[in-house]
Amino acid sequence: MFESFIKKAKRLLQNTRHDASGPSDSPTNEKVKQLRSSVAYSQADDWSTTADAGSSSSSEPVSPNGSDKSSPKGVMNRVQSAVRRATVKRTAQRDTQKGLTTLQLGNVSNSNSTSTPGPSTHKTSIWWPASSLRWVRGRADAVTPTTKPFLPGGYLGGGAFGAVYLVLDVVRRQSMAMKVVHYTRDFSPPECRGLVAELRILQRLAEEPQPFLLRPYLDHRLWAWHTSLGYVHMLTEFCPGGDLRSYVGYLTDQEVWLLTAELVLALEWLHKQGFVHHDIKPGNILVDNEGHCLLGDFGACRELDRGVLRRCDTDDAIRTDEYAAPELLSEPTRRWQWYDKSVDLWSLGVVIAEVFTGISSFVKGPNVSRNEFLASLSARVEETFARLEVMGRPDMSDLLQGMLVIDPYGRMSTSEIQRHRGFSRMRIKFKDVRLRKQRPIRKLHYVSMGDHRRPSTKVPDYSPSKQYFLDELAAQCLTLEQDDSFEVSVSDFRPGRAT
Structure with a gap:
C-alpha cells in the first residue's frame, strides 16, 4: 500500500507543481479531487486529520490562490507531508523486521541481496x-x-x-x-x-x-x-579522558599545577583513612568527562598500623620500580625496615616531573638491576632539577626538591605542599579546587571502543x-x-x- 500510494502521490505532485497557477476548472484540479479520497484514507489510517478528508469530498470549487486546504497548493503540501510520513513509517517497519x-x-539476513554472500x-x-x-x-x-x-x-x-x-x-x-x-x-x-x-x-x-x-x-x-x-x-x-600517559608533555604550566593540587587532595583523604596507595603512576591517574584527574586502582593499597608499615622482604608490596620510593626498593635492613605514607609523595613527585618535562629521568632499563637503579636515584633526581632550571621553572623545581628527597623524613607533607608559593602564583586556591571550581585540564584523549x-x-x-x-x-x-x-x-x- 505504501509503495503504490507514494508513487501515485509523486506523479500527482509533479503535475500539481506544473499547473498550480491555472484556473480552478483545470485538469490538475480534477486530478486533485480524485486523489482527495486516498489522501483522506491515508490520514485517517496513520494520522489524525480526518476532518480535512471529509471536507475534501465535497463538490465546492477550489480557490486558485491556495489560501485554503482544498486548493491545489494546500493539497500539494498535504501530499508532501503524507509522502514523508509514509516513508518514515515504512523505514521504521523495515528496521524493526531486521x-x-x-x-x-x-542476525542480519541478506536473503534479498543479489551480491555474493559473505560471512x-x-x-x-x-x-x-x-x-x-x-x-x-x-x-x-x-x-x-x-x-x-x-x-x-x-x-x-x-x-x-x-x-x-x-x-x-x-x-x-x-x-x-x-x-x-x-x-x-x-x-x-x-x-x-x-x-x-x-x-x-x-x-x-x-x-x-x-x-x-x-x-x-x-x-x-x-x-x-x-x-x-x-x-x-x-x-x-x-x-572517557583516558589516563595521564596520553597527557605527558602536552599540558601547560597552569594545568600541571592544577592536576598536582587535585592529586594532593586525593592523597590527603586516602592517608587520613589510614591507607597508602603504593602504586602512583600515570597509568593509574584517570581523566574524567570534565577533565579532572582521578586517582584509581587501589589494588596495591595497604592499611597503616599506627601510622607506619613494616617491610619483611623486598616483594611484600605491590609497586612499579620506576615510581617507587627508595625505601621500597632497598633491602629491608634496620634503616629501611619501617616506612610510612611519604612513599606516595615520592611517587607523585616523579609523576609530576614526567608530566611537566615530557621526559622521565627514572626509566629503568631492562638490564639494570634493582640495586643499580637504587644507586643511581640521586643522579636521576639532580638530572630532573637541572632540566627544570633550563626550562626556567624555579617554582616547580623548588616543589620537586621538597618531594624527591632520598630521606623519607625530609619530604614535604600534603599540608606543606598545599602552602607552596607556586600554587598562589598560578592563582590556584585549594578551596576552589575541592569544589571543582577551577578550570580543568584540556581533554587531549578520548577513550572510544576503537x-x-x-x-x-x-x-x-x-x-x-x-x-x-x-x-x-x-x-x-x-x-x-x-x-x-x-x-x-x-x-x-x-x-x-x-x-
Whole structure:
C-alpha cells in the first residue's frame, strides 16, 4: 500500500507543481479531487486529520490562490507531508523486521541481496554514550544475550591478577568500568591484602564520595560481587579522558599545577583513612568527562598500623620500580625496615616531573638491576632539577626538591605542599579546587571502543584449592554477595569480537 500510494502521490505532485497557477476548472484540479479520497484514507489510517478528508469530498470549487486546504497548493503540501510520513513509517517497519532496534541484537539476513554472500554478521544499535549512536559489527558466533544486565564493550587494561573492561548498563544506558579479579588463583599475601583494601576503600568512597578519587558505580543494585566461578566484579565510574600517559608533555604550566593540587587532595583523604596507595603512576591517574584527574586502582593499597608499615622482604608490596620510593626498593635492613605514607609523595613527585618535562629521568632499563637503579636515584633526581632550571621553572623545581628527597623524613607533607608559593602564583586556591571550581585540564584523549586493547589469549594456570581471598574476608568479618547473573572473561573479547 505504501509503495503504490507514494508513487501515485509523486506523479500527482509533479503535475500539481506544473499547473498550480491555472484556473480552478483545470485538469490538475480534477486530478486533485480524485486523489482527495486516498489522501483522506491515508490520514485517517496513520494520522489524525480526518476532518480535512471529509471536507475534501465535497463538490465546492477550489480557490486558485491556495489560501485554503482544498486548493491545489494546500493539497500539494498535504501530499508532501503524507509522502514523508509514509516513508518514515515504512523505514521504521523495515528496521524493526531486521532487528535493528536500540539495545536489541539480531542476525542480519541478506536473503534479498543479489551480491555474493559473505560471512554472517550481526549488528547491534546501542546508545554509547546516550548522545551518540554507534554501529558495532562482529562475528555471528560472538553473541551477547540481551537478558544480561550489562553489555561488554571493550578491554581497557589489566595487570598481574585482574582485568578492566568497559561495559554498558543496559537499563540506564550508562558506560562504566568493570574490574574482574580471579580470586581462586594462587594469591600472594600482598595481592590478597590489596584486593581486600580496594574493596574497603571503595566502600568508604560509596559512603563518602571524593572529587578526585575513582568512585564506585552506585546506580546498579550491586557495585561489587563475586561469582561461583571464582571472579570478583567491581563497578566503577568510566573516565572517557583516558589516563595521564596520553597527557605527558602536552599540558601547560597552569594545568600541571592544577592536576598536582587535585592529586594532593586525593592523597590527603586516602592517608587520613589510614591507607597508602603504593602504586602512583600515570597509568593509574584517570581523566574524567570534565577533565579532572582521578586517582584509581587501589589494588596495591595497604592499611597503616599506627601510622607506619613494616617491610619483611623486598616483594611484600605491590609497586612499579620506576615510581617507587627508595625505601621500597632497598633491602629491608634496620634503616629501611619501617616506612610510612611519604612513599606516595615520592611517587607523585616523579609523576609530576614526567608530566611537566615530557621526559622521565627514572626509566629503568631492562638490564639494570634493582640495586643499580637504587644507586643511581640521586643522579636521576639532580638530572630532573637541572632540566627544570633550563626550562626556567624555579617554582616547580623548588616543589620537586621538597618531594624527591632520598630521606623519607625530609619530604614535604600534603599540608606543606598545599602552602607552596607556586600554587598562589598560578592563582590556584585549594578551596576552589575541592569544589571543582577551577578550570580543568584540556581533554587531549578520548577513550572510544576503537581504542580498547584486546586481552592476552593466554589462560593463566589457576589453583582453585587456595582461596586466600575468602579466608581474608572471613578473618576481617567481611562478606561479599554472590551473583551469577553476569560474568565477564577473556572469551567475551576474543579475536573477531568487535570492540
